[in-house]
Amino acid sequence: MDKKILTRVLRYHMKKESSKSRDDKTSTANLISKKKYSTRYGEERDPFEVARRRMVTEQLIPKGIKDDQILAAMSRVPRHLFVSPGMEYQAYEDRPLQVGFGQTISQPLIVAMMTEELHLTGVERVLEIGTGSGYQAAILAELAKEVYTIERLSDLSSRAGQVLSNLKYKNISLKVGDGTLGWVDKAPFDRIIVTAGAPCVPEALQMQLTDGGMLVIPVGDKDLQKLEVITRKGERYDKRVVTHCRFVKLVGDQGWNVND
DSSP states (O other), X not given: OOHHHHHHHHHHHHHHHHHHHHHHOOOHHHHHHHSOOEETTEEOOOTTHHHHHHIIIIIITTTTOOOXXXXXXXXXXXXXXXXXXXXXXXXXXXXOEEEETTEEEOOHXXXXXXXXXXXXOSOOEEEEEOOTTSHHHHHHHHHSSEEEEEESOHHHHHHHHHHHHHTTOOSEEEEESOGGGOOGGGOOEEEEEEOSBBSSOOHHHHHTEEEEEEEEEEEEOSSOEEEEEEEEXXXXXXXXXXXXXXXXXXXXXXXXXXXX
């Protein structure tokens, strides 16, 4: 479709939905019940489809994301349902957004980049540390066999769980707890992804990797981190640095103190 036509279509839907939102104060929950989406577990229409397609073609592909399965997943998952009410039309912009409780939903590029570093084939059991909005868990659920996700804040976990349930994901398990300690009774995991910045790599997470498993984690100080990929080879852990990044603090026994 011609880019000018795509732009007109997007503006039309944005204007229409914005007007409706002013009339009935549409919330995220309303959007879930009234709109239609296409995920791994169902197909429904969605007025944000054009915005999602543009996010992929204008942000992710030009900036180096090559995995077709990841691009397809991010074209399907309705990111606007995972942001705070009133911010739906900013959901597909190339920037992080606040989701409440001092937490953020990462910008689309970071989500895609971290997911790409996991090299998922569809058979993996994945542990996510930091459920947050639930968006990263949804992307993982499109690409992996099983997803286990831990969130420190119960209200945030509950809200994410509701959105994921409404989208009919069946392969995601949620838990409230200290993510730096992992999920011992579900270990080991083929992949672990941490969506908060740690002062160092938690030993508990490394120990819960399968042999050959991979851990993707931001490590550094509170203001700037390096995105690291840790690969377990027996009792050895090989490290590779991908890029610099900036995340909220990973709080927990093997992370930052809540008052740091």
